[in-house]
Amino acid sequence: MPATIPLQDSVVYGPVQSRRLGASLGINLLPLTRKVCSSNCVYCQYGWTEPADASGEGLRRAPELLEEIAAAFQAHAAAGTRVDHITLAGNGEPTLHPDLPELVEGLRRLRDVSFPAARLGILTDATQVRRPRVREALARLDDRYLKFDAADPATWQRINLPLVRLSFDDFVDALKAVPGSILQSMFIQGTYDNTGEAHVAAWIRAVGEIRPLAVQVYTVDRGTAAEGITEVPRAELETIATRLTWMTGVPAEVFD
Template identity: 35%
Template sequence: MSTIIYPSPIFGPVHSRRLGVSLGINLLPGDGKQCSFDCIYCECGFNKDHVTHSPRPTRAEVAAALERQLQKMVAEGVLPDVMTFAGNGEPTLHKDFAGIIDDTIALRNRYCPKAKIAVLSNATQCMRPAVHDALMKVDDNILKLDTVDAEYIRLTDRPVGKYDVEEIVRAMVAFDGHVIVQTMFMKGMHNGISVDNTSDEFVLPWLDALKTIRPQQVMIYTIDRETPDANLRKATHEDLDRIADILRAAGFNTSVSY
């Protein structure tokens, strides 16, 4: 079973398939998960298996730890390509998310002005005005949309609480193009049900949503690390290439991670 739990509030730098040399910022506790999804493919495992007993780092703790790490990297002459909000769950759940973004922008401008700031989010909080406004300030606002099929979302992403995919799409539209849509494609089974979302049955309605959202980029990817459900399988190169061709033909800037 997958059990990658990241240190908090800073981890790395690590090499990201999609983002380059990434310095991770984890706004969740370092001893478990807190997420508004419970994805069957999450590299951090299922929520129930990694219940945290620690508080989230405070805004001041995040800023202090980030500044120390950036000072160290500057001294070593190795700067990040990007500072990425990710880790053990959903970063926008932090009550001071907007203020932490402001602090991070200030520190980036002071120590590594060429670095981008990215947020990897499942989009469940992006309709909140403070979260929306904060995400508008970052360079890469990367929001998850694995499908627009509500049953598939319940099966694979497993939202914790209310989730309305039509509301999520409307919230993504509100970014007026300042959004990167990230989508996981995979195969295999979960609880005896196929999780293959690579067919046109799933791809074409998702494509229609993308045409409404008008993202600056679409990132498609597949399983790269161990998953908590061992019955999942990677989408093939051919699957991803076919989907990428459809996206590019529709005019989308598309990246693929196999």
């Protein structure tokens, strides 16, 4: 497994070529020198969340960020850069930003000017979706990709290490309250493993209750924060995805 990757060193980065999203221009609302996240996933490609900072305090405010994003969009549009998706992600958890609603509205305006055909989406650990302001901001996006790797509190604590006060039941209830979501589920093996039969069966039941539009099943392809994590063979991921769709009717696709 290669090493973890460096943090993004700009607000707008990429476009990243992704099988899931095509040419995706990333938006990083978080600092350029440290990760700010409400989770501390053992498989995080950026390494550990250190210090364990989920406060969202001291972040650059919306007007300054949008000015920088506007300049980058204009430069990419002038250069003829292909952009299929614009994705809020970056150095941690984008929903921790206190100006998320203003930023989403600003991004919609800038998208309409520079890349009107591009879809605007977010990758989120979903620990903040219980907050009305976050849910309203998510509703203004085209796509909502919510992380859902664990089907029980113990696995959630072991793999995602949430850094916020939130019970697992409240987390799942919040996921159910987001209409039109796409779940992203990471499966891993080695020192941490969420592919055992009991866990996969519980995960299928939970996804069936959340009722997302679809599920993206994937595994690690980069370095991870914790040592000894290994990728799950594609055939095993295909089996999990097929079982999910057969048992619940929720479409599932495997990405590696």
